[in-house]
Amino acid sequence: xxxxxxxxxxxxxxxxxxxxxxxxxxxxxxxxxxxxxGDRLLLINLGADLTLRPGxxxxxxxxxxxxxxxxxxxxxxxYGGAGTPPLYRRGYLHIAAESAxxxxxxxxxxxxxxxxxxxxx
Numbered sequence: 580x581x582x583x584x585x586x587x588x589x590x591x592x593x594x595x596x597x598x599x600x601x602x603x604x605x606x607x608x609x610x611x612x613x614x615x616x617g618d619r620l621l622l623i624n625l626g627a628d629l630t631l632r633p634g635x636x637x638x639x640x641x642x643x644x645x646x647x648x649x650x651x652x653x654x655x656x657x658y659g660g661a662g663t664p665p666l667y668r669r670g671y672l673h674i675a676a677e678s679a680x681x682x683x684x685x686x687x688x689x690x691x692x693x694x695x696x697x698x699x700x
Contacts, residue, residue: 580651581651581681584650584651584681588619588650589614589616590612590613590614590616590617590618590619590683591612591619593612593614596612597612597613597614598610598611598612598613599611599613599638600638601636601638603622603624603629603631603636604626604629605626606624606625606626607622607623607624607625607626607629607674608622608623609621609622609623609636609638609639611638617645617683617684617685617686618641618642618683618684619650619681619682619683619684620638620639620647620680620681620682620684621679621680621681621682622672622674622679622680622681622682623679624674624675624676624677624678624679625677626676626677627676628673628674628675628676629673629674629676630668630669630671630672630673630674631671631672631673631674632671639672641684642684644686644687645684645685645686646684646685647666647672647682647683647684647685648666648682648683648684648685649663649666649680649681649682649683650681650682650683651680651681652678652679652680652681653678653679653680654675654678660678661675663675663680666680666682
C-alpha cells in the first residue's frame with residue numbers, strides 16, 4: 580500500500596519532491612511534502628504516545644483554513660495494528676506509540692469537520 584501511495588499520490592510522486600523534515604524527539608521525526616494539490620505529512624514515532632503542539636515545530640501546522648486528515652496509518656487493523664486512534668486530542672495532533680502516519684491537508688468543509696472533531700476529542 581505504501582508503494583502504491585508513493586506512486587499514485589500526486590504530491591508524493593513529484594520528482595523532484597519538495598520536502599522538508601524535522602526531528603520531534605529522540606524517537607520521532609517528520610517529513611513534510613509540499614505540493615500544489617495540498618501537502619502531505621509523514622510522521623514516524625518509534626517511542627511512546629506523542630501529542631504534537633504546533634508551536635515548537637512549524638512543519639506540523641497545516642496552512643490557514645486547512646486541517647490534516649489521515650491518508651495511511653500503520654495502526655490500521657489490516658496491517659495487524661490495534662486500529663488507528665483519533666488524529667487529534669484536545670485540538671493537537673496525536674501519534675500512537677510505535678506507529679507511522681501519512682496525513683493529507685484538506686480544505687473547506689472537510690477541514691471544518693476535522694477541526695470540529697479535534698476539539699471534541
